[in-house]
Amino acid sequence: MNITLRQLYGFKAVADVGTFTAAAQRLKVAQPALSLNIRDLERELGARLFDRTTRRVELTAAGREFLQSVDKLIADLEQAVQNARDLAERKRGRLVVAAPPLLAALVVPGATADFKKRFASIDVSVVDAQTNVIVAKVRSGEADCGIGTFAEAEEGLRKETLFEDALMAWCPAQSTWARSSRLTWKDIATGPLIAMTRDSRIRFLVDQAYQSAGQTVRPAYEVSHMTTAIMMVEAGLGVAPLPAYVWGFARALNVVPKILSEPEVRREVAIIHASGRALSPAAEAFLRYLKKQARAALPRGLRQSGRERNS
Known part of the structure; x- marks a missing residue:
């Protein structure tokens, strides 16, 4: 099968407006190019989609049935694109964070509260668990990221320092x-x-x-x-x-x-995520709030010594 999105959008435009001229104007393409796309689509399907007259084109029976599927396909595609954009812009989504009990109590709640002020429509779930459970949940995809102290080389995981x-x-x-x-x-x-x-x-x-x-x-x-x-x-x-x-x-x-x-x-307290999956935009944003809360959880003297080592 060699059907393109350009052909499907062209077919829908012609079906909607009833003429190649108006459809070409809507799509901002040349009419001959649109006509060629429709002919190629009909050839690929092995069916005529339009009955052509001098003034209008009308859908054939095959065209009417095909339009129902195309309408759904285009709607699903446009929804998927919008969902991806919303996730990239952190307008919606769900974030699951796994952390050991004390870190989950000390660092995660404040970070979650700050995060929700900025990204109110993203749901945040917290799993407080032991290190082996955190690693397993991140590997399986049940958690987007995990916080804690981990072995130097955990197979299938990527690690980024949260604080020392x-x-x-x-x-x-x-x-x-x-x-x-x-x-x-x-x-x-x-x-x-x-x-x-x-x-x-x-x-x-x-x-x-x-x-x-x-x-x-x-x-x-x-x-x-x-x-x-x-x-x-x-x-x-x-x-x-x-x-x-x-x-x-x-x-x-x-x-x-x-x-x-x-x-x-x-020792290094780190955030981990599965090496085969990119850290989601929501998790990347959440990491910034975690770092802020983690620094606040440290005694003042250790915070100062940490800045000196990093300078």
């Missing part, structure tokens, strides 16, 4: 740790230590840091959620090495974050 985070010592406000300007891993090795469970990526980084400092990890408490760890710190039960972005949750609590050094442990 650091592990900090979260201390009870009345503790001796809180009065120090900076802390090392050796300083908090005596504990009592509040640590994440061993299935956590944060716990892996903590174990590595203690090993690098020549210390052994001996947690007094192990918990699965960072919010639990912070509340235990506020209760005075110990010190917890946790990401800096916990500040967004903990700044109203009676806890103090301190930068940990020797070694300083930094």
Whole structure:
């Protein structure tokens, strides 16, 4: 089949106005070219579409039946084009964002609120889940993008840095740790230590840091959620090495974050999307609002050090 859109639009124009001359004027083409297109279309279909007279052309039975299909085809095509333009201009659509629970609570709501002020007709859905679930949903297309810390080479995914985070010592406000300007891993090795469970990526980084400092990890408490760890710190039960972005949750609590050094442990919080699919215009716009909210979630000192490294 070798039927072109030009032929279909030409056929519809002639059917609508009843003459080749008026149809050519509507389409802004030469009449001979339009007549040739219609003849080629009839040849391709193997059927005569118009009965021609000296003044008008009229649809044949085959032409009337063919016009119904052409009308639907052109309407569907024009709707598809308009939908694509609306998506490109962020006038409509749906965006699904997957993030781990604390990031979903600290960064995504503010970004969503700012985004909806600008793009009110785009629906935003949030999936709060663990990292392995986030990766699976982005790979399958169930989520447009995912936020979190991911392995260096995740097959089938593209990654873009959202912000750089650091592990900090979260201390009870009345503790001796809180009065120090900076802390090392050796300083908090005596504990009592509040640590994440061993299935956590944060716990892996903590174990590595203690090993690098020549210390052994001996947690007094192990918990699965960072919010639990912070509340235990506020209760005075110990010190917890946790990401800096916990500040967004903990700044109203009676806890103090301190930068940990020797070694300083930094990690990339990234946004991921499927490598086989381009990031949608809506997701690209949403990313800008995420970066703004992510910076606000970091303690002031870490925000400043981040700008210095990037300058």
